[in-house]
Amino acid sequence: MQVYILRRLFQALFVCLGISLITFGLLHVVGNPVLLLLPQDASDKDVALLKEKLGLDRPLWIQYLAFLKDAARGDFGQSLFTQESAFGLILERMPATLELTLAGMLVGLGIAIPLGVISAIRRGSITDRLCTVGAVAGQAMPIFWLGIMLIILFAVKFRVLPASGRGTVWHLILPAITLGAYLAPLTMRLTRSGMLDVLTQDYIRTARAKGVVEGVVLFKHALRNAAIPIVTILGVQFGRLLGGAVVTETVFAWPGVASLAVKAIRTYDYPVVQGSVVLLALLIVVANLLADVAITYLDPRIRLGKAHG
Amino acid sequence: MSRSRVLTALILMVTFAALAAGPVAAAPKGRVVVALGSDTSTMDPHMHTERMGIIINQHIFDTLLARDTRTWQPVPHLAESIKSVNPTTWEMKLRKGVRFHNGEPFNAESVKFSFDRVLNPEQKSPIRGNFTWIKSVDVVDEHTVRIVTEKPYPAVHEILTFGNFGMVPPKYIKEKGDAHFARNPVGTGPFKFVEWRKGERTTIEANEQYWKGAPAIKTIVFRVIPETATQIAELLSGGVDILRAVPPDQISAIGKSGVARVTATQILRVVFLQMDGDGRAGKTPLTDVRVRRAINHAVNVDEIVQKVLGGMAVRTPAGTNPMAFGFDPAIKPYAYDPDAARKLLAEAGFPNGFEVTMNTYAGSIVNVDQVAQATMGYLGKVGIRVKLRHFADVGQYLANFRGSKLDGMTMASWGYNSVFDSDFIYYIHFRAGQPYTYNSAKEMDQWLEEARSTVDPKKRQELYSRFQRFIVDQAYWVPMYAQFTIEAASTKLIYEASSDEIMRIHAATWK
Numbered sequence: 001m002q003v004y005i006l007r008r009l010f011q012a013l014f015v016c017l018g019i020s021l022i023t024f025g026l027l028h029v030v031g032n033p034v035l036l037l038l039p040q041d042a043s044d045k046d047v048a049l050l051k052e053k054l055g056l057d058r059p060l061w062i063q064y065l066a067f068l069k070d071a072a073r074g075d076f077g078q079s080l081f082t083q084e085s086a087f088g089l090i091l092e093r094m095p096a097t098l099e100l101t102l103a104g105m106l107v108g109l110g111i112a113i114p115l116g117v118i119s120a121i122r123r124g125s126i127t128d129r130l131c132t133v134g135a136v137a138g139q140a141m142p143i144f145w146l147g148i149m150l151i152i153l154f155a156v157k158f159r160v161l162p163a164s165g166r167g168t169v170w171h172l173i174l175p176a177i178t179l180g181a182y183l184a185p186l187t188m189r190l191t192r193s194g195m196l197d198v199l200t201q202d203y204i205r206t207a208r209a210k211g212v213v214e215g216v217v218l219f220k221h222a223l224r225n226a227a228i229p230i231v232t233i234l235g236v237q238f239g240r241l242l243g244g245a246v247v248t249e250t251v252f253a254w255p256g257v258a259s260l261a262v263k264a265i266r267t268y269d270y271p272v273v274q275g276s277v278v279l280l281a282l283l284i285v286v287a288n289l290l291a292d293v294a295i296t297y298l299d300p301r302i303r304l305g306k307a308h309g
Numbered sequence: 310m311s312r313s314r315v316l317t318a319l320i321l322m323v324t325f326a327a328l329a330a331g332p333v334a335a336a337p338k339g340r341v342v343v344a345l346g347s348d349t350s351t352m353d354p355h356m357h358t359e360r361m362g363i364i365i366n367q368h369i370f371d372t373l374l375a376r377d378t379r380t381w382q383p384v385p386h387l388a389e390s391i392k393s394v395n396p397t398t399w400e401m402k403l404r405k406g407v408r409f410h411n412g413e414p415f416n417a418e419s420v421k422f423s424f425d426r427v428l429n430p431e432q433k434s435p436i437r438g439n440f441t442w443i444k445s446v447d448v449v450d451e452h453t454v455r456i457v458t459e460k461p462y463p464a465v466h467e468i469l470t471f472g473n474f475g476m477v478p479p480k481y482i483k484e485k486g487d488a489h490f491a492r493n494p495v496g497t498g499p500f501k502f503v504e505w506r507k508g509e510r511t512t513i514e515a516n517e518q519y520w521k522g523a524p525a526i527k528t529i530v531f532r533v534i535p536e537t538a539t540q541i542a543e544l545l546s547g548g549v550d551i552l553r554a555v556p557p558d559q560i561s562a563i564g565k566s567g568v569a570r571v572t573a574t575q576i577l578r579v580v581f582l583q584m585d586g587d588g589r590a591g592k593t594p595l596t597d598v599r600v601r602r603a604i605n606h607a608v609n610v611d612e613i614v615q616k617v618l619g620g621m622a623v624r625t626p627a628g629t630n631p632m633a634f635g636f637d638p639a640i641k642p643y644a645y646d647p648d649a650a651r652k653l654l655a656e657a658g659f660p661n662g663f664e665v666t667m668n669t670y671a672g673s674i675v676n677v678d679q680v681a682q683a684t685m686g687y688l689g690k691v692g693i694r695v696k697l698r699h700f701a702d703v704g705q706y707l708a709n710f711r712g713s714k715l716d717g718m719t720m721a722s723w724g725y726n727s728v729f730d731s732d733f734i735y736y737i738h739f740r741a742g743q744p745y746t747y748n749s750a751k752e753m754d755q756w757l758e759e760a761r762s763t764v765d766p767k768k769r770q771e772l773y774s775r776f777q778r779f780i781v782d783q784a785y786w787v788p789m790y791a792q793f794t795i796e797a798a799s800t801k802l803i804y805e806a807s808s809d810e811i812m813r814i815h816a817a818t819w820k
Contacts, residue, residue: 035707038435039358039726041737044711044744046438053433081350081357083491092507148538155546163542164534166509253534255508263347268704 001296005289012285019281020071020274024064032056033080033268054080067274076278077271079264086271090257090279096166097256101245103172104179105234112184113230116191117223120199131188138185143244147178147251164253175252182244183237190233194226201225228298235291239284337515337527341802343814344540344552348508348533352494353487354475355427355434363472363727364812365511365531369410370475370496373401373420374466378816381632381729381808383466387415387476387497391469396461396764397444403452407520409478410501417448422479424456436473439726461764467728472811499524499815508533525818541797544569550799553812557619557676563797572806573795577632578724579625579734580674582608582667582684582787583715586748590716594663601784603653604718605643607691608684610789612645617679622790627777628734630791632808634766635731635773640781642788650691662692666717669699670706673722675792681720684787711744721745722792727809731773732761739780748785 034050035042051057055066070077076086119128154174155163162171198204199222207217246258257276264272296302349362354370375386385391388401407415424446427434442462447455456465468474475496482490494502499521500513511531517523532549534540541559543549545566555563560571584595584604594600614622626642629635654662669681685695696717700706709715725733740757741749753776760772780786796806804817 031702031704031708033704035711036704037358039439040707040724041726041733042435042438042744047711049430050433050435079350083351083356084488089507144536148536148542151539151542155548156542159546163546163548164539165532165548250535251539253509253532253536253539255506255533259535260508266702 001293005293008285008289008292012282012289015285016278016281020067020278021064023273023277024067024270025060027265027268027270027273028060028063031268033270036267037080071274071278076275079272080269081267086269086275089260089272090275093255093257093260094279096254097242097245097249097258099166099172100175100179100248100254100256101238101241103176104183104241104244104248105238107176107180108183108187111180112187113191113223115184116188117195117218119188119192120195121218123196128192131192135185135188138181141181143178143182143247144251146181147174147248150174150178151251164251166254175248175254178251179241179244179248182248183241186237187230187233190230191226194229195222198222198225224298228295231291231294231298235288238287238291242280242284335525337517337523337525339526339819340528340530341526341550341799341814341817342530342532342543342548343812344534344543344549345531346533346535346537346540346554349511351491352502352505352511353477353491354473354494355423355432355436355477356487356491358435358473360810361531365513366475366494366496367472367498367811367813368500368513368529368815369494369498369502370477371407371498372470372472372474373476374469376470376809378805378807378813383470386470387420388469391466393764394455397458399456399458399465400449401454401456403454404520405452407497408518409481409495409497410516411478411481411495413478413480413495415476415478415497416451417454419476419479420454421446421448422482423474423476426477426482427474436471439468439471440474460762463761463764463766463769464728464730464732467730470727472727472809500529503528524815526814529814544797544799547799550802551796551804551812551814551817553794553796553806553810555795555797557621557795560619560795567800569797569799571795571797572804573621573793574806574808575623575632576724576792576794576808576810577630577727577729578673578722578792578810579628579630580622580680580720580722580789580792581625581628582789583719583721583738583747584785584787585716585718586783586785587746589713589747593665593717594657594659595665595717597657598783599653599657600659602643603650603657603691604688604693605784605787606646606650606653607693608687608787609645610642610787613680613683614790617676617683618790618793621675621793621795625788625791627781628786628788629731629773629777630725630729630734632791633725633729633731633734635735635760635770635777637770637774637777639774640777642781643784647687647691654691654693659692662694664694664696666698667695668706668709668715668717668719669697670703670720671699671701672703673724674720675795677720680789684720715747719747724810727811729809732757735773735776736761739776739785748780748783750779750783752779 034047038046038050078084079086079089115131119131122128151163154161161173165171204217204221207221246262249256249259261273261276345361347361349359349365350357354366371387373386373388374383377384387404389404390402392400394400403417409415426432427437427440442458444457444459449455478495481495499516499519501516503512503514505511513529515524515527537556540552544552545568555571563569563571584601585593586596586601588596623631624642626640669677688695723734736757737743738745739748739753740746741754756772756776760769763769794806794810798804801820802817803820807813
């Protein structure tokens with residue numbers, strides 16, 4: 001197991017390297033921050049001077065090697081706009097993004113799993129159909145639209161929740177619902193199909209024949225097995241969730257990494273973009289790893305397979 | 310005297326006494342929340358050029374000169390007076406008894422330090438280029454400073470009001486370092502810095518010892534809210550009191566809400582259709598003056614102002630803003646006359662029109678898509694088929710502009726770097742060799758150089774009048790209009806938008 005985790009982490013290193021190379025290339029090809037740093041009436045001489053001072057006049061591959069050399073020591077350089085450590089700026093924003101993403105995940109799972117289970121048990125019923133329609137609608141709904149509708153409804157019309165910002169737990173409710181609604185449809189459908197699949201298995205029939213209480217059958221025997229694809233997908237979904245967080249953070253003025261990265265991309269603040277992209281990629285890799293580890297506990301066959309292999 | 314009369318007299322006396330004491334007697338109270346579309350990168354006024362940063366800086370720092378909020382002319386502020394000793398030397402007398410928020414005295418030394426800091430190339434201040442006309446800044450005595458310029462420089466007063474050029478405390482910065490100062494600013498301004506939560510909010514508190522008297526508001530919170538729809542929701546639900554950049558289609562909704570009202574005013578930013586008359590980005594029919602005149606006759610700018618902008622714009626017949634020095638009210642724009650346009654096009658050899666690129670960019674121009682579409686429509690009517698090329702990224706747009714790559718015409722805008730002087734728009738767009746020059750002529754070079762090296766306002770005005778007649782005759786641009794800033798404020802506040810786009814919440818009062 002430890003070897004497996006170490007190997008995965010080693011792979012993660014190459015993932016980060018690849019991602020840093022791609023973002024570096026893309027950003028530098030598209031443009032540079034010098035014109036945005038200077039007043040618009042800056043002379044060409046001022047532009048050239050600042051370019052030189054920032055080291056942006058060097059060949060691209062030298063700039064990339066310099067970046068790698070520093071990054072290897074955990075130094076992503078200074079933000080071109082704030083003259084502060086890019087990594088520091090990102091870490092400062094990380095708790096907000098993690099808080100939002102985890103809350104969104106909880107809300108999403110909180111909606112998706114019970115509804116998925118109910119849909120599976122009452123297959124073909126009105127409830128099942130309503131859930132399916134809801135899931136399709138949920139998947140089709142743009143996340144920013146939902147966010148703004150929730151704000152108008154709960155902050156402007158009923159005035160029961162704050163419209164935006166971070167602070168109290170009340171501030172977390174609307175963004176978490178928005179992000180959760182983004183995650184829920186797919187998870188719900190997976191839960192439903194997983195449960196349907198499991199409920200026809202022999203061991204469920206055996207359990208029922210033994211006279212095991214239905215609740216235990218459903219949650220201990222069935223859901224635990226149906227959970228395997230859900231957990232796998234959750235790991236993958238984490239990346240999507242971070243993507244959703246970009247929009248959610250913008251709509252709700254949530255001070256997280258995603259909105260920092262978006263601003264940095266718009267202003268070509270290379271160090272901040274590099275740092276946040278690498279860090280977010282690392283998070284996604286870790287989330288996938290956690291999902292894989294969780295599955296080995298849910299499914300002893302995988303664990304045994306590893307041990308023998 | 311009856312009892313009631315005595316009482317009346319007493320009440321009157323008390324009232325007058327209270328009135329005489331004025332607003333100074335009232336302690337600052339309450340909290341105002343302001344929504345800004347993005348955060349500032351730094352609290353150090355010398356180290357950025359961002360509008361949001363300037364707005365926050367102006368509450369914490371004072372500039373040497375400020376603007377009169379009716380005429381927008383420079384008026385004394387931390388400098389009590391400034392006078393010219395000779396064409397290249399200016400002497401400033403500083404206000405006495407002013408202290409920074411940390412107790413450090415404001416004096417000639419702090420002024421010299423602030424100038425030298427911006428001018429030091431190692432400081433890497435992005436506003437350095439705006440101060441390179443200075444040769445030296447010398448301390449005469451505790452409260453007197455002399456600025457020596459390389460050449461006679463006419464915009465000294467204007468630059469001293471510059472939003473980025475707040476006076477900073479030398480001792481504090483030397484002791485704590487730039488990095489600390491960038492997060493913990495100390496100025497002489499009406500508000501003291503309290504807290505900056507990056508990407509989230511900046512909190513400042515009234516400086517009750519402010520040399521102009523304490524402000525009316527106790528606490529101001531600048532909140533970062535990127536999404537306009539969210540800003541408006543916050544305003545309507547009472548979470549935010551003031552916001553800037555209200556989209557024109559939201560004006561009536563805010564007006565009807567009862568909790569907020571719109572305050573709009575003319576600003577420096579002007580919008581114009583720049584044509585590549587030199588053929589700098591490649592030859593097009595626009596190098597022919599008849600074609601450029603035809604285009605000027607073809608576009609109905611007045612209708613765009615009325616229909617697309619709801620009347621919230623002011624015509625600029627020669628491109629420069631009526632509020633900027635050098636504007637000549639005698640100059641009239643081309644009349645809307647499609648027939649004259651068609652005739653001119655036929656004369657130039659384009660009886661069936663031609664195809665041309667129009668470059669546009671996102672940001673700065675209000676309703677840019679609609680303005681561009683309307684312009685394309687008018688041009689289509691005289692046979693000019695426009696190919697639109699849109700830049701979603703300002704950096705890209707500027708790089709192409711400077712890199713001689715904006716062929717055909719460009720729906721451009723210019724904000725004068727907040728300097729109310731025509732030099733700050735014309736020089737960079739019409740002086741040969743300047744980054745944004747796509748139209749040049751020897752006469753223009755000469756007038757522009759002369760106008761920027763004399764300090765005599767009468768002579769400068771004459772030069773700019775001549776210049777404007779020339780560029781209108783040559784039809785280098787379709788000069789369009791000066792924009793408005795559209796802000797919204799809670800009905801509990803007395804607050805007006807400013808023509809220099811610096812929100813003066815420190816001057817707001819409670820109703």
